[in-house]
Amino acid sequence: MEKQINTPKLRFPEFDGEWESLKIGEVFSLKQRPMSKPKEFYKSIGIRSHFKGTFQRIDSDPLKNVMDVLYQVKENDLIVNITFAWEGAVAIASKADESGYVSHRFPTYEIDNSKANIDFFRFIYPTAKMKKELELISPGGAGRNRVLKKEEFLKINFCFPTLPEQTRIANFLTAVDNKLTQLKKKKSLLEQYKKGVMQKLFSQELRFKDERGNDFAEWEEKKLGEILNEHKTRNKNNKVKEVFSVAKNKGVINQIEHLGRSYASADTSNYKIVFPNDVIYTKSPTSDFPFGIIKQNKLDRKGIVSVLYGVFTPKNSHIGLLLDYYFSCWKNIYNYLNPLVQKGAKNTMNIGNEDFLNGAELLLPSSEAEQIKIARFLVAIDDKICHCGVQIEKMERWKKGLSQKMFC
Secondary structure, eight states, rough: OOOOOOOSOOOOTTOOOEEEEEEEHEEEEOOEEEEOOOOOTOOOEEEEOOTTEEEEEEEEEOOSOOOOOEEEEEEEEEEEEETGGGGGOOOOOOGGGGEEEEOOOEEEEOOTTOOHHHHHTTTTTTTTHHHHHHHHHHSSSGGGOOOOOHHHHOOOOEOOHHHHHHHHHHHHHHHHHHHHHHHHHHHHHHHHHHHHHHHHTTTTOOBBBBBTTBBOOOOOOOHHHHHEEOOOOOOGGGGOOBBBEEETTTEEHHHHHHSSSOOOOSTTTSSSOOOOOOEOOOSSOBBTTTTTTTOOOOOSSSSEEEETTTEEEEEEHHHHHHHHTTTTHHHHHHHHHHHTTTEGGGGGGOOOHHHHSSSEEEOOOOOOHHHHHHHHHHHHHHHHHHHHHHHHHHHHHHHHHHHHHHOO
16 A cells, blocks of 8 residues: 655645644643632533534533533633534634633643644644544434544544644634634625615615705605516516525525525426516515515526515616615514514415505605615625625635645
8 A cells, every 4th residue: 555645735835844643642632620610700611513614612601500520721722522523513712711611521632832833723623634533433323422532532643744834834824814804804894884874874864965966855755566566477488497596695596506406396387587676575484584585686687486476676776776775674674564464374474465565655765866876875885795705705715725735
């Protein structure tokens, strides 16, 4: 058998030679620091994994009347959830976690700083290799029956370069993470700004001026039926092939792109055609939107949706877009639909399209020029948010590709 060479595909030029294969037990040691009773401000720390290799730390309320033995957490401790280790439930404690404790189900391990850099190891443990190793050493069974033994964890093998190379890799990937954090923060701030601006716009706290600097006409109260017309255009002869889904964040989107496959019937001749700028009411509950969602088709093409959906043509594309923005707020859509919807069996929405169009009046801009200004302003913010999202996605793919090549 050909000897495996422990060198990564991608490497900084100043380093050479093979990486050393070490068991985790040669780098970490089991360090459990008993506490007789947790202080009131201490919180229990739990680690539960999400699938797809991401991790989440869960802080629960301070435990009372604790009978179990508890252990103190130190910064840079490696914590393993022995019950869900097979899902990849591993994390490294931060400085903030020192005000916490763990139960016997969360053994803690301390790194030997003469052999390994904890920041380098931060980039190893979320890898597919770690998850695979944890699956292999966790006994068979399901859920809580699949418990990892503390000692078995220490037998996992990993390749480690010299400490200087570990530090170089850790510093580089930390810089990439910092850039990602900045982009995510920028995106979050833009989203918060958009939310605040929309509240001010629809409450008329913020108003635009016309091209001459004059006020636009006063807003008017309108029923949806005055600005939307229902159409029931059917997909005769299955002519339109693309099936749309309607998602709370992505809006109107190709169903295969959104869900990974089409759930449409073989015969879609009874489906409704959705034209560009049409407004769709889904009549199906989703998280934060128990009465369904309302979105405009912002795509430049036709598609089809289930006959259960309400499809409407707006008076103009701009007012349709404003409705999309207005109803993106869960409170607005809840207040509008709550008096109209009767929930039936299996959580179905019992609401006719006529009822939908004749609910409470909404205060909306009467001037089409103002509608256009507001719509363009909000679209410009959306474009910036989307640009940030694309940058984040590209950088995450780039980082993932690098990580696959930078580790043995």
